[in-house]
Amino acid sequence: MLWFYRCPNCGQELNVDWPSRLERRTCRHCRREHFAPTPPGMRLLAARPFVCGAVRRLMLNHAWRRRTDGSSKVALIAWPHNDPPDLTHPKGNGTPYAERQHDGTAGDCGNGWLDLDLPDAPGSCWVAAVALTDETGRLEMEECLLTGVE
Numbered sequence: 779m780l781w782f783y784r785c786p787n788c789g790q791e792l793n794v795d796w797p798s799r800l801e802r803r804t805c806r807h808c809r810r811e812h813f814a815p816t817p818p819g820m821r822l823l824a825a826r827p828f829v830c831g832a833v834r835r836l837m838l839n840h841a842w843r844r845r846t847d848g849s850s851k852v853a854l855i856a857w858p859h860n861d862p863p864d865l866t867h868p869k870g871n872g873t874p875y876a877e878r879q880h881d882g883t884a885g886d887c888g889n890g891w892l893d894l895d896l897p898d899a900p901g902s903c904w905v906a907a908v909a910l911t912d913e914t915g916r917l918e919m920e921e922c923l924l925t926g927v928e
């Protein structure tokens with residue numbers, strides 16, 4: 779999986795193979811070294827080019843299981859493929875973002891879903907990302923299914 783981000787020095791679009799995202803990189807535009815910004819505290823489960831064309835809404839169905847007591851959040855984030863957001867601050871920067879909080883006790887499991895409306899962006903190919911943020915507890919995603927509808 780490729781992780782798309784903007785160079786923290788010059789703002790140009792870059793990408794890195796997800797397993798190497800924590801390594802020091804050299805920007806091919808400005809030649810300065812940096813670390814790829816990733817969402818703080820989030821465990822990114824998937825980020826992939828997903829839908830083109832007339833899709834106006836993404837739906838994430840997920841089966842989850844709670845490993846420890848407490849709360850966690852599941853987030854669904856989308857961005858046009860050619861315009862990756864600053865994912866260090868995914869909320870409130872105009873990026874389509876939806877989240878659902880899960881509270882409970884260890885061993886709980888269930889199914890949930892998230893809807894995300896996409897803005898009108900003719901011809902865009904969207905990247906969809908699924909992330910978990912553990913606050914006071916730890917949640918595991920057992921399965922997830924992402925679909926796009928008109």
Ligand SMILES: [Zn+2]
Nearest residue numbers: 785788805808
């Ligand atoms: Zn740069």
